[in-house]
Structures are given as structure tokens and as C-alpha cells.
Amino acid sequence: MRVFGRTAVVVLTSIITVIAQNPAAKESNDAARPAGTDAAIAVQGVQPAETKDSKVSDYDRSALKVGVGDLLEMKVFGVPDLTDQVRIGADGNISLPLVGSVRVEGLSIDQAQKTIETKLRDGGFVRDPHVTISVKEFVTQGISVMGEVVRPGVYPLLGARRLFDALSSAGGTTQKAGKVVSITRRDKPNEPILVALSSDPQVAAKTNVDVFPGDTIVVSKAGIVYVVGEVGRPSGFVMENNESLTVLQALALAGGLGKNAALNDCKIIRKTSDGRQEVPIAMKKILEAKAGFPDVPMQAEDILFVPASAGKSAARRTMEAIIQISTGVAIRQ
Numbered sequence: 001m002r003v004f005g006r007t008a009v010v011v012l013t014s015i016i017t018v019i020a021q022n023p024a025a026k027e028s029n030d031a032a033r034p035a036g037t038d039a040a041i042a043v044q045g046v047q048p049a050e051t052k053d054s055k056v057s058d059y060d061r062s063a064l065k066v067g068v069g070d071l072l073e074m075k076v077f078g079v080p081d082l083t084d085q086v087r088i089g090a091d092g093n094i095s096l097p098l099v100g101s102v103r104v105e106g107l108s109i110d111q112a113q114k115t116i117e118t119k120l121r122d123g124g125f126v127r128d129p130h131v132t133i134s135v136k137e138f139v140t141q142g143i144s145v146m147g148e149v150v151r152p153g154v155y156p157l158l159g160a161r162r163l164f165d166a167l168s169s170a171g172g173t174t175q176k177a178g179k180v181v182s183i184t185r186r187d188k189p190n191e192p193i194l195v196a197l198s199s200d201p202q203v204a205a206k207t208n209v210d211v212f213p214g215d216t217i218v219v220s221k222a223g224i225v226y227v228v229g230e231v232g233r234p235s236g237f238v239m240e241n242n243e244s245l246t247v248l249q250a251l252a253l254a255g256g257l258g259k260n261a262a263l264n265d266c267k268i269i270r271k272t273s274d275g276r277q278e279v280p281i282a283m284k285k286i287l288e289a290k291a292g293f294p295d296v297p298m299q300a301e302d303i304l305f306v307p308a309s310a311g312k313s314a315a316r317r318t319m320e321a322i323i324q325i326s327t328g329v330a331i332r333q
Contacts, residue, residue, distance in 0.1 A: 069139035135241035147219035148177035218273030223300025230258035
């Protein structure tokens with residue numbers, strides 16, 4: 001569990017009594033604690049979804065098309081004098097020694113190579129030409145990196161690149177990034193490839209997948225819950241993979257209840273299709289494991305408010321004021 005980019009170290013000392021009275025709460029809070037720390041890198045590791053990984057590795061590189069502005073390097077086997085770097089002009093053509101202007105815009109690398117070989121052979125310049133073209137710089141077919149990254153935008157692909165390179169170019173993932181990244185190929189817009197982020201370095205090294213010109217990468221947003229009011233550390237907490245998080249787990253992550261917590265006046269502010277609604281929480285009975293009062297699951301964007309008993313006005317704090325408090329917590333990372 002991450003607290004806006006920092007590993008959440010759950011300190012349960014403030015609710016030892018609660019845990020002792022409610023073994024189920026201990027199991028619930030233990031489930032919320034991280035098994036280990038996140039890797040200290042801006043861009044996290046990846047693991048392709050089980051049903052999609054073959055699409056990542058088997059993508060046909062020959063399907064890549066060159067376009068206006070791309071920088072190509074051409075080599076002709078056995079004829080070093082014809083080695084040259086050329087940029088595709090606004091008319092879609094390149095100018096080569098001997099053969100002159102050749103239109104290559106919209107061609108794949110293989111097609112461009114064959115076109116130039118034909119020009120050299122038909123012109124009588126080389127008897128049996130073998131042309132090799134490599135793209136030194138893709139200009140018109142950059143990679144779009146969107147979603148929860150620091151600097152969303154379109155980035156040019158300079159040579160072979162992988163997912164981490166694209167995310168790094170965009171400044172890395174934000175503190176609200178989820179664990180799922182989608183990669184959509186230009187020629188397969190309805191078949192996105194889902195990649196699951198991982199903090200395991202070994203998994204990351206094995207699954208740093210290739211990305212190609214024209215790809216669109218979208219980093220998902222994680223669900224966040226807020227715990228504010230009379231608690232140890234009012235904060236917002238990222239729900240990794242939008243996993244389940246209960247009131248007691250969120251309370252544990254926030255450092256437990258404060259000394260002046262008004263247990264009978266706790267509530268959740270929840271977004272619904274009809275707007276914000278208040279959901280009363282019988283915190284005292286939940287902590288005491290009273291029959292009929294189980295731990296309450298939280299949803300993304302929920303705000304758990306624990307008022308202070310010192311002053312009845314705190315318990316009657318308006319919904320708008322509570323939302324403003326949670327917004328302030330989100331800003332103070």
C-alpha cells in the first residue's frame with residue numbers, strides 16, 4: 001500500500017486495544033500492510049496480463065511504416081559509398097545517390113528496401129543489390145503516453161524502445177497511478193494490451209515490453225480513499241489494483257484513532273450517481289465486534305471522517321468542509 005509515492009509503514013500501536021478486542025480486525029489490518037517496499041524507481045516494473053502477453057512479444061516489426069520527417073540510414077552490401085543517412089521530405093520522398101528521388105512515405109522498412117533495390121538494379125547501378133534500411137529517428141509516429149504520468153504527451157521513438165523508456169520520457173508515473181497500463185497498437189485500436197505493474201525487480205526485468213511508433217500508452221488511475229479528522233496521520237491512501245479496503249484497514253493505515261475521537265459520529269462521504277452522500281459508521285460497535293456490525297468495505301474516493309468529541313460542532317461538520325479537508329490532505333503529500 002503506498003501513501004502518495006511513499007511506502008506506507010502501518011503503525012498499529014495506537015489501536016492495540018482494538019485489535020486485542022477484535023481478532024478479525026487484526027487479520028483485516030494485517031492484510032492491508034505491505035509485504036515489502038516498492039522499488040525505488042520512478043517507473044515501476046510490468047507484468048503482461050495472462051491473456052495478452054503473446055501480443056506484446058509477437059508484434060510484427062515489419063508493420064511499422066515510415067513517414068515524413070523520419071531519418072533513415074541506408075546501406076548497400078558491398079558498396080560502402082552508397083551508405084547514407086537521409087530524411088524523408090515533405091513530399092514523402094528521399095534523395096539517394098545514383099537513383100535520385102524515391103518515394104517511401106507509408107512504406108514498411110521491407111517495402112522501402114525492396115523499392116530501392118529495384119531502382120538500383122533497373123538503373124544498372126548495382127547488379128544484385130542488397131539494401132538495408134534502419135530508422136534512426138521516428139518523427140511523425142511518436143508514442144502517446146497518457147493517463148497518470150507526470151508529463152502526458154507524444155514522444156518520438158529514437159531507435160528500439162521499451163515500456164520503461166516511454167514512461168521515463170513522460171516523467172514516470174504519478175503518485176496516483178494504478179497498477180494497470182494499456183498499450184494500444186495503431187493498427188489494432190480495438191485490441192489493447194493490458195500490462196500489470198509490479199514492484200518486483202525480477203518481474204520488471206522480464207516484462208519490460210517493446211513499444212513501437214504509433215502506440216498509445218495509458219497508465220490507469222488508482223482508487224484512493226481518504227481518512228481525515230481525529231486520527232494519527234490524516235492521509236490519502238492508494239488502493240493498489242483498486243483492491244478491497246475496509247474501514248478498519250484504512251484506520252490502521254492512518255495511524256489509528258486519536259485520543260478524542262467521537263466513535264459514535266464517524267461517517268463516510270461517498271460519491272454516488274446522485275451526488276455525495278453521508279454513510280454513518282458505527283465505529284464503536286465495529287471495534288467491539290458487535291454482532292450485526294461487521295467491518296465496512298470502502299470504495300474509491302471515499303472519505304472516512306472521524307470527528308473529535310471535544311465540541312459537538314465537530315460532529316456536525318458539513319459535508320463540504322470534510323471534502324475540503326480531504327483535498328488539503330491530497331495536496332500535502
